[in-house]
Amino acid sequence: MGKIILENIKLFGFHGCIPEEKFLGSYYTVNIEVELDLYKASISDDLSKTIDYVYLFRIVKEEMAINSKLLEHLAYRIIQRIKKYRIDLVKKIKIKICKENPPLQSSVDRFCVILDDLN
Template sequence: MGKIILNKIKLFGHHGCIPEEKFIGNNYLINLEIEVDFSNAYINDELSSTIDYVHLYSIVKEEMKIRSKLMEHLAKRIITKLKIFKKLKYAKIKICKKNPPLKGIIEEVCVVLEE
C-alpha cells in the first residue's frame, strides 16, 4: 500500500453562506491524500497501475468551480468523485478557507473529511 499526497493546492472559489462570499470569493488551500495499492506500479513502472495525480488535481479543480455553501459539502463532493478510481482504498481531504469573514483575526478555517 502507498499514498499519493497533493499538498497545498491553491485555488479560488465562491463557497460560503454569507452572500458576499458568493460574489467576492476567497482563496483556498487544499491537501488531498489517497491510499493506493502500489504493488503493480513499482514492478511494471506503468501509470495505469496507479492513480494519476494529474487527474486527481483536475477533479479538485473542477469541483472547486461549483459553489457550495459549506466546505463540508465541497469535501464530500470531491471524495465522491474520487471513487471513480477502482484502485482507491482511502481518501482524506483538508480544505482551508484563507482569511474567512469573521469578526476577528484568523488566518484560515479548515474542514477535514476521511473515507
C-alpha cells in the same frame, strides 16, 4: 500500501453561506491523501496501475468551480469523484480544505474542514 498526496493546492472559489462570499470569493488551500496499493505500479512503471495525480488535480479544480455553501459538501463531492475515477484502487481518501482569511470579526488565518472516507 502507499499514498499519493497532493499538498497545498491553491485555488480561488466562491463557497460559503455569507452573501459576500458568493460574489467576492476567497482563496482556498486543498490537501488530498489517497491510500492505495502501489505495488503493481512500482514494479511495472505503468500509470494505469496507479492514480494519475494530474487527474486528481483536475477533479479538485473542477469541483472548486462549483459553488457550495459548506466546505464539507465540497470535500464530499471531491471524494466521490475520486472514488468514481478509480474505485478499484482506492482504499482510503482524506481531504483537507481551508478557506484562507475567512470573513470573521476577528483575526483568523484560515478555517479548515477535514473529511476521511473509507471504502
